[in-house]
Amino acid sequence: MTNAKISPFVAIARSIGAEVAGVHATAVDRDARFPSESIKALKEHRMLSAYVPKSLGGGGATLGELVLACEALSQHCTSTAMIFAMHQIQVISILRHASDSPWFLEYIRDLVANQNLIASVTSEVGVGGEMRSSVCGLQWEGQSFKLIKHATTISYGAQADDLLVTSRCTPDGPASDQVLSLVRKADYTLEQQGVWDTMGMRGTCSPPFKLTATGKKDQVISTPFAAIASETMVPVSHLLWAGCWLGIAGAAVNKARAFVRMQGRARPGSIPPTALRLAEVASELHMLRASVDSVLREYEYLIAAEGGSADELSSMPYALKINNLKVAGSRKLPEIVSQALLICGIMGYKNDSKFSMSRHLRDAHSGALMVGNDRILATNSSMLLVLKDE
């Protein structure tokens, strides 16, 4: 990688990470406030349309570049990185499943011009955390709909410009027959129903909300949500989240490396005992990175392939693989940060130390809970009843 040309998107993410996100990360975490400075900087650098093809005025970034950009931001402020990741998931879902629609093409042009931040409204009271099931449905009157949704969490809901919302096609339709609709800020209201005061990921500002929205038929993506979820939303989410996790792990291991080097310099000629632990945790991080890379390469290959890829992406063997990335990565992450904490010892435990692991460790624990690993493992265990060979 050292000789490879650094992507401009990754370079921008690195500089915003170091110069903006990192500067405010402690305050964002302490006050559980939106990282407005870094999102403003991302908008100014047109990073919210990074993935939009150049032909539509965007940056033309690849998914791999976005994964690296998430990692770069997350090294400094994981809340910023996660907001960036969640926004990109919405943009990619629209581009891959609605770019044949004139309304959505116009929306994409608006997004490029105004750098609209899109939040996702997939959670709902009463579905037990199951994204592929909705209680609410679009209430139709001619070509217009009204939607009321009680969301258990909307990340940066209050700060978003637009929302992408799952619901049933109609109020009486089956819970699993869902569609995805984009609603514009002028056409919805959000009533906050609780607070967001969590262990980590505090800057994502993700409290529960009651959403009341209106829209036109054109704003409903015609592809069923089932296909959008399996072909795009789930794999892209797991990959971009994994980018954020690599950033946390990298930041923690970098601190541990600096700490061990400091010990090494204090007594040249003797290897500090922490160096062995560092060697261990460095190999764990390497494994995590390798698993993200391999899943990313396969996904990019599949979406680049002409025809047939949708079929492959919606297959069980692929779902198992993409779920394994999420479960294994989010399990490994807190282990890596904990190891880094042990290496730094009391200096990692102190909040006022440059080796502090507190925010990294608290943020790291969100990975296994944000879409619970047990839910994903339950899905995998059910698929393994019919899947045959490795």
Next chain:
Amino acid sequence: MIDGQIRQILKEHARLAIDLAALDDAADLYQAGMTSHASVNVMLALEGNFDVEFPDRMLKRKVFESVDSIRQALSELMAN
């Protein structure tokens, strides 16, 4: 006859939101409310009933989306 057995299995395991009898052979079962979880139970019951194993390449949404597509997959397996 095979259609009758497929429909019986769907009736027991697909947990559709609407009456199966009202659906024609080409109707989309997922749109009729079959969840991914229910579809696994349908696959297991089909494998047990017809004494076949769906190879991994067949374990995709398209293969189980209608009575027609299930019949086609079973015919292919039973011909071998």
